Amino acid sequence: MEKMKLKILYSDLKADIDIIEKELEKALNSSSHLINDASLHLLQAGGKRIRPVFVLISAKFGQYNIENIKNIAVPLELIHMASLVHDDVIDDSDLRRGRHTVKSQWNNRVAMYTGDFIFARALEYVTSIENKKVHQILAKTMVEICNGEVIQIEDKFRNNQNLKDYFRRIKRKTALLIESSCELGAVVSGVDEKNVRHLKQFGYFVGMSYQIVDDILDFTSTDKELGKPAGSDLLQGNITLPILLLKDHPTIKHFIAQASKGQVTEQQRLEMLNVVRNSDAIKQSIAISNGYLRKALKEVDALPDHPMKKKLRDVALFIGKRKF
Template identity: 45%
Template sequence: MKQLDMFGLLKKDMQYIEEQLYASIEGDHEELGETSLHLLKAGGKRLRPVFVLLGGKFGQYDLNKLAHVAIPLELIHSASLVHDDVIDNAETRRGQLTVKSKWDNRVAMYTGDYLYAKALMMATKLKNPQIHQILSKAMVQMSIGEMEQIRDFFNTEQSVRNYLLRIRRKTALLIAISCQLGAIAADAEPRVCNLLYRYGYNVGMAFQIRDDLLDLRGTEKQLGKPPGSDMRQGNITLPVIYALQDPKMRGSVLAEISRIRSMKGEADVSQAVALVVSSPGIQKAEELADRYIAKALKALDLLPDQKVKKNLRDIAHFVTRRTY
């Protein structure tokens, strides 16, 4: 899926969102504008704005109004990424130098803070207090998710439940509210807003599980960063947790994780990645992602008949087979 290719009737509106996204970070400070623009120009799927617009199709669709939801959500997502890159000591993202790599950690942290502030400024133009409540609660949960991930670096005793709660906070929640807030901003019926939240939540869970699988099985060209980055930084993802639960694999995987930890970010992780890829953990993680997609499609079936249901279904299917 190339950017915008699968969104049909939304192409023109997404081009407008893209233009306004760039405009939203201009004018306050030259260097912060430059670093923010560097991050945004690295691209991305822009799934969160797309979900906002698709959600808006279930109510009174107003692009100008929806832009004040779509752009803040993308800015919040971008801010979380630039902060992640500092924590992960990441040199590249989407094949480009990260802000922390091209500038430094302090500049990257302030860039993330600037993007958060810009998101909140734009959202204030919407007068519905429910939107602000949902958005602020999600940002709190995202922060908790980030802290939980740091706490669990190299924690080989963590459970599948811990992992799922973490990705709910870090990834699924923002996708869920993107679908929900688009519908709320368009004054859709509460039942429709709730179903869109359920659809987005399950797509978001599957999306992150697929992302973690790609980190193990993708190439640097596909990922825009070296494969195995999660293991190198100590992020124990679902396939690794499942591999650790296999008595035949546990000892070898534990030994590799211990070796990686001792190298403090400089380890060759190819052997560790090969071990996990050869374990039952890959298939088990794929099966769980598929179950989340099935739940998303079930919620989608309960929504009123609209042309955009095909777009939402296409995105769900894209998540199941994506290679980047």
């Protein structure tokens, strides 16, 4: 049902999303059968295509030309895909969206080279864009994403981190790429600087809300809905917002200690989920996510009258209220 709502929300952009989907398939084609198979395995797992959609919507505020815009929408989604492949190696994840990850289907070495190949393809696509600012924004984004991946490794099972650490981490993990999607869609289509800033800020606030909701759903959704065990983030040592708000709870402290040794039982996982789901941490996390959402909507209000303003609001509200 939720996925159907998303398709309806994007329906008027479907033709251009289909173009981007075909370009993604083309971009992932490799002379190496192994990398080709691994890349297509990732593509066929699907996804919400949030980043290309934000490129398209932001570009609508300027001179919209899908042939130009696809050359930034495709690499942004490729960067996202590459980071997922690397994340699964870092987190030792066997499942994503209910399917085997590249590292699980093949191995860590294949996964790392596949991620590198996808990153390289992203860079290759951007060479067709002459605007120097586009290259600068994208390069900075990629550097920060890589920094974020390393910081995530350093922060694993570190229970003395604070909210500032968490917000800095999810900015690099998620918000920055959504921010760049909005900014670059606007820059490529020639939107004036003032409105580029509003769209960029909108992307940042929506991206923060998006990741917080993701972190909440990891505890509140079922294993079937997630396509992986609920609480996987904590099992892998990622201390997210609901856990930060509960880190002094004895059950949570014991769980983190056991998880860091790889000694968690199924009963302990269920007990941990019960504590989180029945705590105020979920409500508090939702409130923080909604705070970012309100800031995103203020940025939309500051944009000039345009049919796409409603689209931005609708997508933002869907992201902030989604159940998957």
